[in-house]
């Protein structure tokens with residue numbers, strides 16, 4: 133099956149006809165369909181399929197027990213109304229790159245696998261990269277069991293309903309210890325490649341980033357009869373905090389976003405009793421991130437005091453700065469023709485987006501390839517990459533894998 137055919141087959145799964153975006157959330161029917169698609173692709177290529185205890189799906193060529201395996205892949209889940217490329221481009225390109233290597237007559241000197249990491253986006257349970265975090269020991273079973281979706285369903289119950297054992301989750305050092313290199317291809321989530329005029333780039337680093345929950349608690353009351361001076365309206369402090377986030381991010385050259393909100397009782401004619409907003413903030417270095425989030429929290433406390441509101445701030449997740457393995461990064465750049473003497477360069481760029489490759493980089497050498505995104509738009513149905521660039525990405529991935537895995 134060609135890249136184009138695989139892409140077309142995957143395209144309708146979990147797509148909302150209303151928004152045109154994807155709703156492929158962990159352990160839902162759409163997720164199961166994506167997993168079935170992955171397994172069918174793997175089996176059609178004679179790869180051995182397994183799902184590890186943390187819900188990550190692997191397709192193996194060769195015996196993993198031999199060690200020093202080369203692994204590529206990405207994820208198939210999405211953010212709410214996400215685009216088609218974030219995640220699936222890496223998985224489809226991995227199968228296509230394997231086909232290209234076989235067409236070249238490449239001989240595999242090491243075990244090789246394609247992986248589909250579970251719950252990368254954290255759209256349902258609020259924590260990103262759950263599958264890789266569990267495997268790498270960055271999330272304990274107890275912490276994972278406490279994760280709950282918007283309907284009150286725990287991650288454990290959702291896994292169980294999908295036919296997996298939630299008590300088996302946890303660190304998987306033996307599995308990770310068998311991997312010598314992990315390379316994730318991903319659509320770029322910015323416009324650096326568009327501006328440099330390149331189809332493909334190599335990742336240098338991921339900004340430190342995290343998610344914080346701000347609970348503003350006031351007093352529910354009648355929207356028509358309660359005098360303005362008598363109100364304790366948490367929406368006011370929340371709204372002021374959103375503006376403070378923008379200001380603090382601008383001052384530090386960082387980003388800060390309140391993209392999700394829950395309101396109680398959520399009635400048009402009721403002053404809210406609770407406004408819960410989730411902050412996502414990222415910066416080039418830890419000090420800037422601390423300054424931004426510290427500044428936002430300080431402002432939020434002032435606004436809460438002003439309106440008689442109680443405020444709780446909880447850090448729900450955090451990922452420190454990731455510097456991808458320098459030797460592997462340089463090897464990728466060399467394979468892809470970075471040769472300053474001959475004027476050939478492949479761009480090496482950082483990103484503010486989180487990835488499983490970033491989580492795994494603490495345990496094994498990891499690297500990433502980015503494919504040009506002409507608008508930079510991501511986490512939106514408008515996310516796009518041209519087919520020519522996608523195919524250039526497949527060839528680049530095949531070149532890299534050939535360099536890493538073949539005799």
Ligand code: GLV
Pocket residue numbers: 252253260484485486487
């Ligand atoms: C994942 O895509 C993230 O960066 O939030």
Ligand code: MN
Pocket residue numbers: 211218253511
């Ligand atoms: Mn994403």
Ligand code: MN
Pocket residue numbers: 207218219252318486487
């Ligand atoms: Mn992604």
